[in-house]
Amino acid sequence: MFQINENYQKLPGSYLFSTIAKKVAAFSQANPDKQIIRLGIGDVTQPIAPAIIEAMHKAVDEMGVQETFRGYAPDLGYEFLRNAIAKNDYEARGCDIAADEIFVSDGAKSDSGNIQEIFGADVKIAVCDPVYPVYVDSNVMAGRCGDYDANTGMWSNVIYMPCTKENGFVPEFPKENPDVIYLCLPNNPTGTTITKSRLQEWVDYANRIGAVIIYDGAYEAYISEDDVAHTIYECEGAKTCAIELKSFSKNAGFTGVRLGYTVVPKELKCGDVSVHGMWARRHGTKFNGAPYIIQRAGEAVYSDAGKAQLKEQVAYYMNNAKTIKTGLQEAGYEVFGGVNAPYIWLKTPGKMTSWEFFDYLLENANVVGTPGSGFGPSGEGYFRLTAFGSHKNTVAALERIKAL
Ligand code: MLT
Numbered sequence: 001m002f003q004i005n006e007n008y009q010k011l012p013g014s015y016l017f018s019t020i021a022k023k024v025a026a027f028s029q030a031n032p033d034k035q036i037i038r039l040g041i042g043d044v045t046q047p048i049a050p051a052i053i054e055a056m057h058k059a060v061d062e063m064g065v066q067e068t069f070r071g072y073a074p075d076l077g078y079e080f081l082r083n084a085i086a087k088n089d090y091e092a093r094g095c096d097i098a099a100d101e102i103f104v105s106d107g108a109k110s111d112s113g114n115i116q117e118i119f120g121a122d123v124k125i126a127v128c129d130p131v132y133p134v135y136v137d138s139n140v141m142a143g144r145c146g147d148y149d150a151n152t153g154m155w156s157n158v159i160y161m162p163c164t165k166e167n168g169f170v171p172e173f174p175k176e177n178p179d180v181i182y183l184c185l186p187n188n189p190t191g192t193t194i195t196k197s198r199l200q201e202w203v204d205y206a207n208r209i210g211a212v213i214i215y216d217g218a219y220e221a222y223i224s225e226d227d228v229a230h231t232i233y234e235c236e237g238a239k240t241c242a243i244e245l246k247s248f249s250k251n252a253g254f255t256g257v258r259l260g261y262t263v264v265p266k267e268l269k270c271g272d273v274s275v276h277g278m279w280a281r282r283h284g285t286k287f288n289g290a291p292y293i294i295q296r297a298g299e300a301v302y303s304d305a306g307k308a309q310l311k312e313q314v315a316y317y318m319n320n321a322k323t324i325k326t327g328l329q330e331a332g333y334e335v336f337g338g339v340n341a342p343y344i345w346l347k348t349p350g351k352m353t354s355w356e357f358f359d360y361l362l363e364n365a366n367v368v369g370t371p372g373s374g375f376g377p378s379g380e381g382y383f384r385l386t387a388f389g390s391h392k393n394t395v396a397a398l399e400r401i402k403a404l
Helices: 016-030 049-064 079-093 106-116 133-141 196-209 275-286 292-302 304-329 356-363 390-402
Strands: 103-106 125-129 158-162 181-185 212-216 242-247 260-263 335-337 342-347 382-386
Touching: 016 356, 049 242, 049 292, 049 304, 079 103, 079 181, 079 260, 079 292, 103 106, 103 275, 106 133, 106 212, 106 242, 106 260, 106 275, 125 133, 133 304, 181 196, 292 304, 304 335, 304 342, 356 382
Parallel strands: 125 158, 125 181, 181 212, 212 242
Antiparallel strands: 103 260, 242 260, 335 342, 342 382
16 A cells, blocks of 8 residues: 655645635525625735736747747756846845856745755755745655644754744744744735844854844835845855745735746855755756746836836835725734735734634625734734735725724
């Protein structure tokens, strides 16, 4: 009889957003007359910008012509896209990242789940609590996290770095030294972030203890404050300790299109072994490249027209964030985030748990959010709303919440 990977059996329940989708579907089926407003999963609602659509159309046409048809994409991604990324996301910010240190992929979710494969079976990971569930779940699948305690909501072999109201949602260096540190900044789910000088301290810390930082910068386009780093490579020494994951989902609306990239600097080494070489090997073996049409779409993100259109799109969502934040404050809620990120993190009223508030909001306001406890034990008593809805729906949701 074949054997299964027993680590999967350890995972509690289903993936957070699948659980929410099932609950909402059941409510919707039982209440077909209710107009549900979804501010749960961070999925975009605005159409792809015209400059990007134009580039995609052109690429589609190229695929139908013998001379311009393309088959498999290069392992690392097409040079035109990697050059545009290197120039705009790094060189323009004074960071020395070469095009061949950039690996184009089908999105940051895949990369953030896959990256753990290149580390040893016994490495100890440290995560913020609350945290984007993929980091922990993918390490559980690989057998690194020990056992799950349903009472505490914690894994025995994971280092948790609580991000709470008390510490301003800024993670502190853990007492025990980790091998791999996951940082998502600006943060999902709390919508908060840290200053560049604090990030520099994390880089210094990782270099000092010989840890690697997996830096998820998916929400970078939403940074509005000056003292926040747009990439970890703005910090001195980051190239010897950090891998950066980036997504086109949130800055360019590619959640359904799928495109992302990972930066693995050549200077990042474990002893004599190049981590860059390992990720190249993994990419070459398990991935056949993001589609040409989509990589051309990604290139258009960096065109003048693309940049101008996406600036407007980001502003549209950040206006929603403001609407949510001020609306909730007016309704008496304690609210965080929403300044450098499209997420608003609110304290649930009274002694309501996160899931109790989820049910309350769904049943009474027909608004869907995400329970904070779904992101980790320190998320209990909190709730996340996303600014990625349409403005009309966002305003309507807040009116309903205020009327409760
Ligand atoms: C979220 O809602 O946390 C994100 O949309 C999840 C993701 O980007 O995969």
